[in-house]
Every structure is written in C-alpha cells, then in structure tokens.
Amino acid sequence: MRYGYIGLGNLGANCAGCLLRAGFDLTVNDASRNAAEGLIGQGARWADSAADLAAGVDHVITCLPSPAVSEQVLRAILPEMRPGATWIEMSTLGRDDVLRLAGLAATAGVRMLELPVTGGVHLAARGEITMLTGGDAELVELHRPAMAAMGSRIFHMGPLGSAAVIKVITNMLAFIHLKACAEALMLARRGGLDLGQAWQAIAASSGNSFVHETEGALILNGSCDIGFSIDLALKDLGFALEFGREFGVPLDLAALTQQTYVAAKAAYGGAAQSPMIARLLEDLLGTDLRAPGFPARLE
Incomplete structure (x- = not known):
C-alpha cells in the first residue's frame, strides 16, 4: 500500500522515517519542505500540496498541531482521496473533534482511524512508541503492518473516540x-x-x-x-x-x-x-x- 504522510514535526518526521526504513512506499508533505529533506534523502517522494499527496497514494496519515489544522488538511485531501481509503489521524484531538471529522470524511467515502501515540519523540525515532488506536477492527488489522513499523506496542482501545480519551x-x-x-x-x-x-x-x-x-x-x-x-x-x-x-x-x-x-x-x-x-x-x-x-x- 502507498501511504502519504502529512505533518513532519518532531513526532511525524520520526514516524515517517520508520515507515521508510520498513520498506513502505511513502509520499510526504509539510508546510515547510525543509522538514522533509531528510526523508526525501531516504527515498520518500515529496508532494507540493496535501491535495497532490492524497491524489497519489492509497491512504493518508496526518500528524498535526491542532484540531483546526487537522480539519483544514482534511478538507484539502478529501476531494482527492479514493472512496474506501483510510485517513489515519495521529494528532491529539478531543473525542468530539474525532467524531465530527470522521463524519466529514465519511461524506467522501473515506474511513477514519485515530492513532495518537505516547512515549516521547526518542521512542518514535526508534520505532518503539506506543500506539493507541480507535476505529473499526478491520481497519486496525489492515494497517497493523504500518503501525508495527512505527511502534512496538499497539492498543486497540475501541470505536472512534476511544483513543482520544486514553491519549x-x-x-x-x-x-x-x-x-x-x-x-x-x-x-x-x-x-x-x-x-x-x-x-x-x-x-x-x-x-x-x-x-x-x-x-x-x-x-x-x-x-x-x-x-x-x-x-x-x-x-x-x-x-x-x-x-x-x-x-x-x-x-x-x-x-x-x-x-x-x-x-x-x-x-x-x-x-x-x-x-x-x-x-x-x-x-x-x-x-x-x-x-x-x-x-x-x-x-
């Protein structure tokens, strides 16, 4: 599967790097191309916009600083995502934000999987961070190989919104x-x-x-x-x-x-x-x- 990763801050860049080292096909985007240079050097493709990224991948992962930014990026990628694709949201959101944005994604035929993480940037760099996921069980299993590349422990907390609470x-x-x-x-x-x-x-x-x-x-x-x-x-x-x-x-x-x-x-x-x-x-x-x-x- 081809993944896109949007948001290459301290956490996102490390998680994206783990996907690359595990051999995943990865396209990346960030507000600053400088944040992606190390990943591009490791084999990631660069997309000039979030929409361009979404048009060229099967599933999109985001790791962003606030619910407002998550919604802005989601609205940009939804018109380009294929029906049945998954939006994997690693940002820390409130439960109401998760449910509202999942509903927005569903209008375009896109399913959401929430995936906040915990443990610190140093563990993310080693691929040993703890992953807290919420959403349908079959989506968890579909993306488990990618999650296992980024983290050492994966906890499926329940339906959408559950991971937001435990995070x-x-x-x-x-x-x-x-x-x-x-x-x-x-x-x-x-x-x-x-x-x-x-x-x-x-x-x-x-x-x-x-x-x-x-x-x-x-x-x-x-x-x-x-x-x-x-x-x-x-x-x-x-x-x-x-x-x-x-x-x-x-x-x-x-x-x-x-x-x-x-x-x-x-x-x-x-x-x-x-x-x-x-x-x-x-x-x-x-x-x-x-x-x-x-x-x-x-x-």
Missing part, C-alpha cells in the same frame, strides 16, 4: 508527574543532596516514573529539550479538563498543573519546552537544578 489521560498523567518531579528534585537540592545521586535513588524507588527517568534527566541537564511545547501541554490539559466536566470527574491535580503551565507560558512563551515548568521553581527560589552526566536529548 489525553496519559498526557495528563505525564504533566502531573513532571510537576511532581520538579518539586521532588528541588526538595533534594535545597535539602543539600547530590542531585545526581538523588535522581538515581528516586529511579530505584517506589516514587519512580517514566517522566522522572526521561524528562527529569533533561531538567538536570538544563536543556529541557523533550520535543514537546508548553502550548501543546496546555492544549492537552484543556482536553483533560473538558473530559472531567463531561464525565463528572473532579480533576484537582490536572487543574493545578494547568495553572503551572499557564505561568510557564507567561514566563517563557508557549513555544518553550514543556519541562520548563521546572524553571519556574528555579527562578522563584534562585536555585538551579543541574547535575553533571545527564543528556541534553533522549536517544
């Missing part, structure tokens, strides 16, 4: 864990502990988390370069709080964490990396969270 839950937990990680590291620092040793001790304790092992290390390096912005974190926390209201679940920690990200955006800008929320504590207390031997980026 928002996992991201909500990650942001809460990151806030807790920053506070824990600052306690260790102000308590006079060696931060490198403290990080190792936490990693070997019942208080450990995936976020501590990954983003915590980047905080100690000072780079905070996780490939995920404060604006994206705020978008996902907004989805989580909407679900809380819809399902009648009080989300106290998510609400507090959202306010921390609002403060970080005011201080450093929405394009800053999401672990920069730790810098708020550093600035407030005049105390840095640095330790030697920690990476600037995750591999």
Whole structure:
C-alpha cells in the first residue's frame, strides 16, 4: 500500500522515517519542505500540496498541531482521496473533534482511524512508541503492518473516540508527574543532596516514573529539550479538563498543573519546552537544578 504522510514535526518526521526504513512506499508533505529533506534523502517522494499527496497514494496519515489544522488538511485531501481509503489521524484531538471529522470524511467515502501515540519523540525515532488506536477492527488489522513499523506496542482501545480519551489521560498523567518531579528534585537540592545521586535513588524507588527517568534527566541537564511545547501541554490539559466536566470527574491535580503551565507560558512563551515548568521553581527560589552526566536529548 502507498501511504502519504502529512505533518513532519518532531513526532511525524520520526514516524515517517520508520515507515521508510520498513520498506513502505511513502509520499510526504509539510508546510515547510525543509522538514522533509531528510526523508526525501531516504527515498520518500515529496508532494507540493496535501491535495497532490492524497491524489497519489492509497491512504493518508496526518500528524498535526491542532484540531483546526487537522480539519483544514482534511478538507484539502478529501476531494482527492479514493472512496474506501483510510485517513489515519495521529494528532491529539478531543473525542468530539474525532467524531465530527470522521463524519466529514465519511461524506467522501473515506474511513477514519485515530492513532495518537505516547512515549516521547526518542521512542518514535526508534520505532518503539506506543500506539493507541480507535476505529473499526478491520481497519486496525489492515494497517497493523504500518503501525508495527512505527511502534512496538499497539492498543486497540475501541470505536472512534476511544483513543482520544486514553491519549489525553496519559498526557495528563505525564504533566502531573513532571510537576511532581520538579518539586521532588528541588526538595533534594535545597535539602543539600547530590542531585545526581538523588535522581538515581528516586529511579530505584517506589516514587519512580517514566517522566522522572526521561524528562527529569533533561531538567538536570538544563536543556529541557523533550520535543514537546508548553502550548501543546496546555492544549492537552484543556482536553483533560473538558473530559472531567463531561464525565463528572473532579480533576484537582490536572487543574493545578494547568495553572503551572499557564505561568510557564507567561514566563517563557508557549513555544518553550514543556519541562520548563521546572524553571519556574528555579527562578522563584534562585536555585538551579543541574547535575553533571545527564543528556541534553533522549536517544
């Protein structure tokens, strides 16, 4: 099958690269051709527009920054997609957005499969990211080889909209864990502990988390370069709080964490990396969270 991939940011470029390395026929498009140069060098074809891409492939994958952009791209590709084709949406959307856009795709005879992912850009680069899919079971099986090329674990969560809910839950937990990680590291620092040793001790304790092992290390390096912005974190926390209201679940920690990200955006800008929320504590207390031997980026 010939796939098209639209949206070559930190995540999309890595997932598209995994498809190429697995031997898939791939055409790519992005708002900036520069984002595609590495993939073109590996054998991907370039399409000058999303519509041109859709006209030359069997199925289209998108990985985009917002529901508004997803809808804009969908409206551009639908007139060119063949009836029976699949639109595979890897962007993080709200459940209502998923269902609404699936209905729009259906008017052109195109079926939607939602496929948000979790685990971080470094795992996407290795083809080991976790894939959360929602949609018809036969579509999941049809595209399982492509999903297996991009990720090491695939969870079919149920009908369309199901993956949107679990993706928002996992991201909500990650942001809460990151806030807790920053506070824990600052306690260790102000308590006079060696931060490198403290990080190792936490990693070997019942208080450990995936976020501590990954983003915590980047905080100690000072780079905070996780490939995920404060604006994206705020978008996902907004989805989580909407679900809380819809399902009648009080989300106290998510609400507090959202306010921390609002403060970080005011201080450093929405394009800053999401672990920069730790810098708020550093600035407030005049105390840095640095330790030697920690990476600037995750591999």
